[in-house]
Amino acid sequence: MRVPTMASGGMAAHDSRGSATSHAPFGRSVESSRQGVLQAIADGADKLFGHILEVCVSILLTAEILLLFAGVLARYVFLKPIIWSDELASMLFLWLVMLGSAIALRRGEHMRMTALFAFVSPRMRAHLDAIALAASLELVVLLFPATLEYAIEEAIVRTPAMDLSNAWRASAAPVGFGLMGIFALLRLVRLGDARQALTALAIVALFVGIFWLLKPVFAPLGNVNLIIFFVVVVACTVFTGVPIAFSFGLATFGYLMLTTRTPPLIIVGRIDEGVSHLILLSVPLFVFLGQLIEMTGMARAMVTFLASLLGHVRGGLLYVLVGAMYLVSGISGSKAADMAAVAPVLFPEMKRRGAKEGDLVALLAATGAQTETIPPSIVLITIGSVTGVSIAALFTGGLLPGVILAITLCCVIAWRYRNEDLSLVRRASANEIGKAFLLAVPAIALPFVIRSAVIEGVATATEVSTIGIFYSIVVGALFYRQFDWRRIKPMLVETASLSGAILFIIGTATSMAWSLTQSGFSRSLAVAMKQLPGGSASFMAVSIVAFVVLGSVLEGIPAIVLFGPLLFPIAQALGIDLVHYSMVVILAMGVGLFAPPFGVGYYAACAISRVSPDAGMRPILGYMLALLVGLVIVASVPWISTGFL
Structure with a gap:
């Protein structure tokens, strides 16, 4: 579309020279x-x-x-x-x-x-x-x-x-x-x-x-x-x-x-x-697993069951959105894939009930940030691989912080939808709930099987992803009967592309982190951070602010690879439990990733929802405030991250 414009400019120049005009069309x-x-x-x-x-x-x-x-x-x-x-x-x-x-x-x-x-x-x-x-x-x-x-x-x-x-x-x-x-x-x-x-x-x-x-x-x-x-x-x-x-x-x-x-x-x-790091091999495997869950209808079954339970209460489907993102989050390795699995199922009914599309996309983005610590999150796997923190401990510690942020989001939902008109909403019968539950059992079981297998030491994070893949294939083909073999190759290619993009960042960020270490920057940073007035509390506050900014600009994985090896030893020296620090860092990055105007996660949510970014700018402020309150609670109470270790 730009060529005609340039050509017309050339035409004008030739016109000013008289006879040259006749040659312009041939030249062009x-x-x-x-x-x-x-x-x-x-x-x-x-x-x-x-x-x-x-x-x-x-x-x-x-x-x-x-x-x-x-x-x-x-x-x-x-x-x-x-x-x-x-x-x-x-x-x-x-x-x-x-x-x-x-x-x-x-x-x-x-x-x-x-x-x-x-x-x-x-x-x-x-x-x-x-x-x-x-x-x-x-x-x-x-x-x-x-x-x-x-x-x-x-x-x-x-x-x-x-x-x-x-x-x-x-x-x-x-x-x-x-x-x-x-x-x-x-x-x-x-x-x-x-x-x-x-x-x-x-x-x-x-x-x-x-x-x-x-x-x-x-x-x-x-x-x-x-x-x-x-x-x-x-x-x-x-x-x-x-x-x-x-x-x-x-x-x-x-x-x-x-x-x-x-x-x-x-x-x-x-x-x-x-x-x-062999542990990073789980990245493409979990990405592929997430696509299988969407393709086989397992994600839809989870959402349908939750909707039958809560669909009749004020703001019920928004609570379902929070719960559904909690269940499916982390398995795909891509927040976009998580959101794409949930939003199309819930949004049409939400809009029918009068929910504003700006509020819907704002909550979708907020749940993306809320569920960053839910295992088996790719960010958790990355942070474990670059800092040496136990992956099993991270998987255990990541569950409750996500619940705390979910509660803060639900408080905002309860306030905003306290006057929702439910006159046209029918409550699901016990029989309907039972049928939805039976249909969802194989799907709901998968996240718990994956997490418990890693936490109990039955399999590594890499190995358990293959178990999940074959489980999804069997359940999708035999139970849900929604297995399209023609989609397998495009899914494999999509997995390779997303994984290549993620892992190439890790590779180049590792080379940058090595350069920073060799320059002596690590030692200077450690000295400066240790000398902050207020000790561990000040260090934690500075880390939250820093990773919110980094999450907005660089996204989670490159920020972790760059600064994890530098800051985690300082946190340990200050007496901060590394699992606790990991949860705070990941949640802070999540807030930055999904907070407009720079957070790319917010724009991904808008693209998936087909909603203008402008529509969600104001509604997301309340949800982001709720996430920050939850983040402060998680940072202030280490037991939330370490109580079940």
Whole structure:
């Protein structure tokens, strides 16, 4: 749509020169024809590479599920563990992460900050999108040689159980980065505006060149460089719309290359290290499990039963929304998936009863923040993997804080809907409630089976996700009879894309956290935080404020990976229980994530509900205040998080 505008400008220029006007249409048609050919080639290449990649990740994810489930059966049923299963799973996992990241880049699904896009024109938004793509391509180009070097160096390492060269695993890095570069370039070509794409590439190259020329200036600045790269550069790239993972990568690369003698190989090694924790393999498995729950109708069965219990009381369906989000939350690994499983079931009836759509989307967003600690939350798994806190303890400690915040939200609901007209609402009979309960039993049982299996030590968080997957397949196919095999491949691809986006953030954030640690920032931060007046209370208050802001800007996972290793040792030194601190941090990030105007979770809730963001701005204030009250209660009473440990 932008080409005609540019063409008309060219026409005016030619008109002013008289005879040149007659040649303008031919020149434009030739240029347009060339651009059309390039776009057609790019579209064809994108579809070809994309199809091959989707088949590969579908096979990889299926193999991971079968491999881990076979390991569970071998160990717990046949008492003959497969000693090489974890090693092979780890090897396949890195391939899944890198290929999933490439798919996420192809589909434009890497996490990014777009809240400010609402305040710019569509034309400027298109320019920012092009710059974001160019910046992503720049990181890939800068790190690709290091990924090749990393794979070559790993070739001499042999795996302990299978005695294979580690190059089979490490080769995922250059392949993944190469594919990301290809898809970024193809997306730039497919923008439809060659001038816009070239301008974006030129702008990014110009900034890289300026920073390179300023290298002698950075050397004597010392820790000021931390502010330049990890505050200014990260903020500028994130708010410009560059995906968070690539923003972290660019800032880290710039800092290490321009202010230290660290080789780029270290960055690749830290990315590998960040995504290599086997516990993180549960991320794609729980994401896939969440999609199965929605596809098989299990989520709908849970919601229907809760509605039959509470649908006749004032604000009853809003209480059901809070309870349903509590039950399904955390299993999918995506708050968007949780909200998408619940909202379509409840919202039509809520609107029929007169509920305002702004209040509905506000409560949906608030429940997203409220349920951040509900196991098996991906954030809980991440915080355990980067800080060493017991995953089982986090799963136990996360249940009651979610209840406390649910109670504060319910208080707001009770006040707002105290005068709701129920004259047209029919109370469900005991028979109807009983039928709904019987239908929902298999679905309601799943979250409790998953959580109890991990808490009791029957299976790890990674293994229990495969149990949940096969449970959902059996129940969906035999009990609910809502199993569509044709949806499996798209679900596998969607899982790989979301997981790749999440885990690539963890990888680049790990490299950034390593840089901060090597710079001495960790020690300086620890000293400053320990010297806060008021001791642990002041530290907790500062942490709440900091993570609300971080949750709004960076989302939960990158904030945890960056600052968890720095702040958790300080909390422990101040006598704060780490499980308690984890709950406070996660809830604070949740409030930031779902609080407008910057919280991207709020806009996801609006998109799922098909409600304008403006409609929920005022109603969400009361719910956010309730969440903050609940957060203060959880922070003030450690027993809420640790009482059942």
